[in-house]
Amino acid sequence: MKLFGTDGLRGRAGEFPLDPVSLRAVGREVGASVENQAARIAVLGGDTRESTPEMVAELAAGLAVADCGAAYAGVVPTPAVAELVLALGAGAGISVSASHNPYEDNGVKVFGPDGRKWPDEMEEALEEKLLAGQRPHPRPHAPSPPPVDLSLAEVYVSRLLARVPADLSDLSVLLDAGNGAAWKLGPEALARAGARVTAICDRPDGRNINDGCGALHPERMAANTLESGASMGVALDGDADRAIFADETGRLLDGDDVLWIVARRWKSEGRLTEGGVVGTVMSNFGLEAALAREGIAFHRAAVGDRNVARMMEETGAALGGETSGHILFAPLSPAGDGIQTALVVGGVVAAAGAAPPPLSRLATLEKSPQVLKNVRVSRRVPIDDSPELARAIAAAQASLDGRGRVFVRYSGTEPLLRILVEGTDEREVRQIADELESGARKELS
Numbered sequence: 001m002k003l004f005g006t007d008g009l010r011g012r013a014g015e016f017p018l019d020p021v022s023l024r025a026v027g028r029e030v031g032a033s034v035e036n037q038a039a040r041i042a043v044l045g046g047d048t049r050e051s052t053p054e055m056v057a058e059l060a061a062g063l064a065v066a067d068c069g070a071a072y073a074g075v076v077p078t079p080a081v082a083e084l085v086l087a088l089g090a091g092a093g094i095s096v097s098a099s100h101n102p103y104e105d106n107g108v109k110v111f112g113p114d115g116r117k118w119p120d121e122m123e124e125a126l127e128e129k130l131l132a133g134q135r136p137h138p139r140p141h142a143p144s145p146p147p148v149d150l151s152l153a154e155v156y157v158s159r160l161l162a163r164v165p166a167d168l169s170d171l172s173v174l175l176d177a178g179n180g181a182a183w184k185l186g187p188e189a190l191a192r193a194g195a196r197v198t199a200i201c202d203r204p205d206g207r208n209i210n211d212g213c214g215a216l217h218p219e220r221m222a223a224n225t226l227e228s229g230a231s232m233g234v235a236l237d238g239d240a241d242r243a244i245f246a247d248e249t250g251r252l253l254d255g256d257d258v259l260w261i262v263a264r265r266w267k268s269e270g271r272l273t274e275g276g277v278v279g280t281v282m283s284n285f286g287l288e289a290a291l292a293r294e295g296i297a298f299h300r301a302a303v304g305d306r307n308v309a310r311m312m313e314e315t316g317a318a319l320g321g322e323t324s325g326h327i328l329f330a331p332l333s334p335a336g337d338g339i340q341t342a343l344v345v346g347g348v349v350a351a352a353g354a355a356p357p358p359l360s361r362l363a364t365l366e367k368s369p370q371v372l373k374n375v376r377v378s379r380r381v382p383i384d385d386s387p388e389l390a391r392a393i394a395a396a397q398a399s400l401d402g403r404g405r406v407f408v409r410y411s412g413t414e415p416l417l418r419i420l421v422e423g424t425d426e427r428e429v430r431q432i433a434d435e436l437e438s439g440a441r442k443e444l445s
Helices: 020-033 052-065 078-088 120-132 151-163 185-192 219-228 255-268 285-293 305-315 338-350 387-400 426-444
Strands: 008-012 041-046 069-075 092-096 105-111 172-176 196-200 232-236 243-246 277-280 298-301 319-321 327-329 370-376 405-410 416-422
Touching (some): 020 052, 020 092, 020 105, 020 120, 041 052, 041 078, 069 078, 069 151, 078 092, 078 151, 151 338, 172 185, 172 219, 172 338, 185 196, 185 338, 219 232, 219 243, 243 255, 243 338, 255 277, 255 285, 255 319, 255 327, 277 285, 277 305, 285 298, 298 305, 327 338, 370 426, 387 405, 387 426, 405 426
Parallel strands (some): 041 069, 172 196, 172 232, 277 319
Antiparallel strands (some): 008 105, 092 105, 232 243, 319 327, 370 416, 405 416
16 A cells, blocks of 8 residues: 555645545545444544644544544544544544654544454555545635543543553552653553552643654653652553553563563463464564463564454464554453553552562563664665665575574655564674665665
């Protein structure tokens, strides 16, 4: 697909396909997809970007053309939109967010009545209509966003806490809200679960979302966790569907660490199904090896939470996620939710004993040396059509000689080439990654 990446529409706010005409078309098509007349309502929500309210207004105008109502939750995490679709029995949901991207960008994520993201075939059909309509149009009269229903945020938080009834009264949590969608509800949910919460980066101004903070820049959160003596730290991304952690020593823990911690706990409680755990092609080999020693099956999906969810359904796995911190708990929710992940991890720590042990004692995953490089590209040339880069990748794989792997792909949401190198020798891994990065910059930047 040309417009839809691994996580919905994304681009510069105000430009195609996020211009007013296209957004109204998206709203109209989403509204038209709602076949159940009793559920002709779509849930709307978004993050803290300055462009979000105008985009919500255009989407709502499009829904109205299709005779579909809008329940606007205001600033809420993307997974809250999915959860509210289920709570209200709505026919669809639309979240306006560009997740971890800078504030100038924005995006649209569409959910069906099952609380899951639209399947590929529905996105493809919408994409064709958007591309067919990509021509100059007079700017439509700018509508106002629908009124915010403040009760919807409470519905979301209440459902979260009912589903993860952990008592976190012995835990202190340092939460980096990334100046994003969970700036208010993240600290509130953890506090209502009993935790003592200190929040940072919780003063959004429309332009500071993800700006040196949040899950994409968790170093500040880790340092603050150590300095404050907190039991654990959590950094959420802009739309709060992913979470990166720090233990009490300030050591960063990614999605692989979370899968390891939760999988072991759930296995001991009999909650982990025979399907085991689903990761992605980016998951560290150390996770696969460690789970195998525990007798836990591990499956690799393509990058993207919808691919993880699909493989979880195929294998019957109860737990899955990405290294980036996007974790799916099949028994709990169809959507990855950073706040929910924080509650689950906090619950594991709290339940580990009468006096909860430090998170560091649970985060025992030994990872293989791994380096990930992100190269900004000016064009997406198929890797096989770039002879120099293809030769460099083949040479790198040959030099590892079965002791590691090289994985190169384009990002589905940003103009980036992602280079992952994994092996047994950290110096060798870094050298190979640096060489591939240099070659990619010459070829594609």
